[in-house]
Amino acid sequence: MDGTLSYALLVFTSFFTLINPLGTMPIFMTMTKDLDVANRTKTARKATIVAFFTxxxxxxxxxxxxxxxxxxxxxxxxxxxxIFFLMGMDMLQARLARVKVQDEEVKSYVNDISITPLAIPMICGPGAMTNAIVMMEDADTTIKKVALIAVIAGVMLLTYIILFSSSKIIKLLGETGNTVMMRLMGLIVMVIAVEFFFSGLGPILQGIFPQ
Incomplete structure (x- = not known):
């Protein structure tokens, strides 16, 4: 039982760190700031459900x-x-802030952003996918496999709660605060994108040009 508990704790800490819902929240806020609370909640719910099943x-x-x-x-x-770099560039130039979602386009917009880029690759990114494979290989008992699924569901629920709470933060920041935050987060997202790109490109080039 102690082994299962320590395994579940490892799964939780690794997935929560890799998914990083607190880091995803500002981007989610920026992309959904023109939506009402109901559609923002729907977007968060759909994104976390899609990420969970993925x-x-x-x-x-x-x-x-x-x-x-x-x-x-x-x-x-x-x-x-x-993907992150292109999204970060749009955020840095405040392009997303100038896109007003029309009432008849809300449903399509929610469906689009909830799957890409929110669910994939922001919530369910390469790190989370790889971690899922590794953790499943380490789950040598049925109890550990059940614990793995349960903990992933728990992390997704926590992610949803964090994204859902962003509605209150949007109201506090106001229009100017949202624009400033979007530009700042755009810069951070572009930096993350560069790290992502070269962390993947390096091993690929080493495989093509072995020393």
Missing amino acids: IVAFAFSGQLLFSFFGISVNSFRVVGGI
């Missing part, structure tokens, strides 16, 4: 999928870095 799917079949398609985690990091 992580669980990778936990059970990720290694098989990677092998079948010949995909490496480093390739995921490179693509994720490119």
Whole structure:
């Protein structure tokens, strides 16, 4: 039982650190600031549900999928870095702030951003996918497998609560505060993107040009 408890604690700390919902919250706030509370809540709920099922799917079949398609985690990091960089550039130039979502486009907008980029690759990124595969391989008993799924669900619930609470923060910041925060977060996202890109590109180049 102690082994299962320590395993569950390891799963929680690793997933919470990799998913980093506190870091995702400012970006979520920026992308949903023109939505009402109901649609913002719907976006957070859908993003966390999609991320949960994606992580669980990778936990059970990720290694098989990677092998079948010949995909490496480093390739995921490179693509994720490119997506983050483009999104960060838009945020830095405050382009997202000038996009007013029309009432008839709200449903489509919520569906789009809740899946990409919020669920994938922000919540369920390369690190979370890889961690799911590794943790499933370490789960040598049925109890540990159940604990893995339960802890992932718990982290997703915590992520949803954090994103849901952003509605109150948006009201406190106001229009100017949101614009300033978006530009600042855009710069941070671009830095993260560069780290993502080169952390994936380095091993790929080493494999192509071995020393």
